[in-house]
Structure formats: structure tokens, C-alpha cells
Amino acid sequence: MTATPRTDALMRRGAEFLGSRHAILCGAMSWVSERNLVSAISNAGGFGVIACGAMTPALLDAEIAATRALTEKPFGVNLITMHPDLFALIATCATHKVSHVVLAGGIPPKGSVEALKEAGAKVICFAPTLALGKKLLRSGADALVIEGMEAGGHIGPVSTSVLAQEILPELAGDNLVFVAGGIGRGEAIAGYLEMGACGVQLGTRFACASESIAHPNFKKAFFRASARDAVASVQVDPRLPVIPVRALRNKGTEAFTAKQLEVARALDEEGIAMGEAQLQIEHYWAGALRRAVIDGDVEGGSLMAGQSVGMVNEEEPVTDIISALLSQSEAALVRR
Known part of the structure; x- marks a missing residue:
């Protein structure tokens, strides 16, 4: 060196x-x-x-x-x-x-x-x-x-x-x-x-x-990506303590929006605590990230990446x- x-x-x-x-x-x-x-x-x-x-x-x-x-x-x-x-x-x-x-x-x-x-x-x-x-x-x-x-x-x-x-x-x-x-x-x-x-x-x-x-598919997604492909997730319900996550845009990004709506409904209908709601969101990310990193599902999984990915x-x-x-x-x- x-x-x-x-x-x-x-x-x-x-x-x-x-x-x-x-x-x-x-x-x-x-x-x-x-x-x-x-x-x-x-x-x-x-x-x-x-x-x-x-x-x-x-x-x-x-x-x-x-x-x-x-x-x-x-x-x-x-x-x-x-x-x-x-x-x-x-x-x-x-x-x-x-x-x-x-x-x-x-x-x-x-x-x-x-x-x-x-x-x-x-x-x-x-x-x-x-x-x-x-x-x-x-x-x-x-x-x-x-x-x-x-x-x-x-x-x-x-x-x-x-x-x-x-x-x-x-x-x-x-x-x-x-x-x-x-x-x-x-x-x-x-x-x-x-x-x-x-x-x-x-x-x-x-x-x-x-x-x-990381799976070869995960790495290839990084190699193809530019800085603008790494986008932050949106919060759909102000009650949900969701910290934004930056990842490459794919179908998994859309699925997270649906997951937030599901958790918000649970807050309304089942009376779950905010702490439980937060954990459900975190478990979602853990599973989605594993699908991308380990299984190579770059469409449905989470491709967490910073803007330096380019x-x-x-x-x-x-x-x-x-x-x-x-x-x-x-x-x-x-x-x-």
C-alpha cells in the first residue's frame, strides 16, 4: 500500500x-x-x-x-x-x-x-x-x-x-x-x-x-445504479414512527408503502402499541433486505444503498x- x-x-x-x-x-x-x-x-x-x-x-x-x-x-x-x-x-x-x-x-x-x-x-x-x-x-x-x-x-x-x-x-x-x-x-x-x-x-x-x-444479483443492481436511483422511503401515516430508509427504487419500495398502510390499519383496528408498530416496520425491512442480499430478489427485496452507489x-x-x-x-x- x-x-x-x-x-x-x-x-x-x-x-x-x-x-x-x-x-x-x-x-x-x-x-x-x-x-x-x-x-x-x-x-x-x-x-x-x-x-x-x-x-x-x-x-x-x-x-x-x-x-x-x-x-x-x-x-x-x-x-x-x-x-x-x-x-x-x-x-x-x-x-x-x-x-x-x-x-x-x-x-x-x-x-x-x-x-x-x-x-x-x-x-x-x-x-x-x-x-x-x-x-x-x-x-x-x-x-x-x-x-x-x-x-x-x-x-x-x-x-x-x-x-x-x-x-x-x-x-x-x-x-x-x-x-x-x-x-x-x-x-x-x-x-x-x-x-x-x-x-x-x-x-x-x-x-x-x-x-x-451479497448475492451476485444484488451487486449487479449496485453496478447499474446511479445516485438518483437511491431514493428515500415516504411516510404515509404521520402517527407511524417510521424513519426514512434510502434504497434503490424497485417493487419493494412500493411494497413498503403497502406495509405502512397495513400497520396503520392495525393501529386503528387492533389497538397495537406504537412500539409494536415500529417493530413490525423494522421486521419488514430485515426480511426485505435478506431477500435482496442473500436470495438475490432485487425486485421484491430491499436494495439499501447510499447515493454514493453511482x-x-x-x-x-x-x-x-x-x-x-x-x-x-x-x-x-x-x-x-
Whole structure:
């Protein structure tokens, strides 16, 4: 790998925090960020993160053990805060002495950050606003990820560039802040590092790596797609706590609209709680994503992708992806 001293210097804080050679996190993608891709990213000098998603504690236990058999490098686990077995999953991470845990999908419930820190794990949280970022840091988060709406999967309403301008000048001087959402090339990485970010997170760029177990049909859909094909889902009922999801437009996108109507009717007719409604939506996404990633159903499944999908044109080894990103970042910094 070509030497990248300027990029390495700007990433040093993040790399030391993660225990990796480079401060490049892989975004946790359900069904994609599993043992093979996670270990490959960590072995290549990045920081792989297992996507727990809807896993049971037993499944997560097996996945962590299998990942550790493939790499001696550090890796993390992403836990969804609304998971009904969150504290059991935290206990599983503690049993395996997982070094870093990413809490995603909402504000961490009371006691979760404390439980992770008691187990010796570093805690990374998502901060969609400056105010929430400050609150999370006060509550014990060791680092933040600010992710813009260009990202794939569940997204917020604000772009990465705006979040970076709002949050990095305020927090990055004294805290560890990673930037995510829409990053597909190293020039963008260089820009965020110069603004004060300690590192970056990418998901879509790694989804079609050679080491990714995603179905060939899933990967081909990415190769054919442009940025404008990755669209955000719409909320059909204001009562439903539906977080928008960015994915490639297909029949599955239309099916999600129908699923929302079905859940809304259940709220009216069966009196189910809002929490149950949210879980039904999340289970829908888990199943739809599996159909696309594992079964190759690119019409009816969910093709979660960020707008950087237009920069994913071929299957490449993780080492080549990371090397290209670092070389592009270094060249940009040299030109400056």
C-alpha cells in the first residue's frame, strides 16, 4: 500500500481510538456486514463492524466468535437501540470482550451506555444534531458518528455537508467525531479530515467488495445504479414512527408503502402499541433486505444503498478499496 503520511496524520486520533491502522469504519449493513466482510476490512487496516440488526443473543454470540476466528485485528458490533433484547446483546458483547460497540437507531436507553462501559467497551453513538451530540457525550459516549441523509438504510433529514459544518467546528476539537453519508472517494475524506473529523464511515462503498457475501444479483443492481436511483422511503401515516430508509427504487419500495398502510390499519383496528408498530416496520425491512442480499430478489427485496452507489462500478477486494480511498485522499491533501 502506498504511503499516505498526510492522511495518516489527520486520522491518527481516530486510528488510535479504534486500534486500527486507518480510521475508516465500515457502516453496519444488515446481512452484509457479517464475519467475512468485517474480518476482511479489519485485516486490511480498516475497522469492521458486525451488524447485529435483528439477531438473537445466540446468533450474535456465534457471529462474534466466527469473526474473531478470521481476524486478530480489532472490530466492533453495531446494536440497534430499539432491539427488545438489547441488554442481553450487550452482555454477549461483554462476554466476548468486544472493544467497541456502536449504538444506532435512536437515543440509547437508560443504563445501556453504562453497561457497555462497565464491560470495558468504547461506545460510539450517532448524533443527528449538535444538541444531541453534546448530550450523548455528556452521557458517556466515547465518540460520535454524524451521518447525513445521503447514506443508505435508515437516514435523517440533513445532508452530510451541513452536519459537518454544524457539528465539527463545535465538537471535533475536543472529541472524536467520524463523518458518514455519501462518501465514495478519498477527496471527500480529505475534506472532512481537514474540517476536524478524526475519521470516516463508509457502507455502500464496501457492500460489493469481493469479500461481501451479497448475492451476485444484488451487486449487479449496485453496478447499474446511479445516485438518483437511491431514493428515500415516504411516510404515509404521520402517527407511524417510521424513519426514512434510502434504497434503490424497485417493487419493494412500493411494497413498503403497502406495509405502512397495513400497520396503520392495525393501529386503528387492533389497538397495537406504537412500539409494536415500529417493530413490525423494522421486521419488514430485515426480511426485505435478506431477500435482496442473500436470495438475490432485487425486485421484491430491499436494495439499501447510499447515493454514493453511482461510484460502485465493479467488484473489488477490500484492500484495493481502502488503498484507493487513501491514495485519493493523499493526492487531494498534497494538491492543497
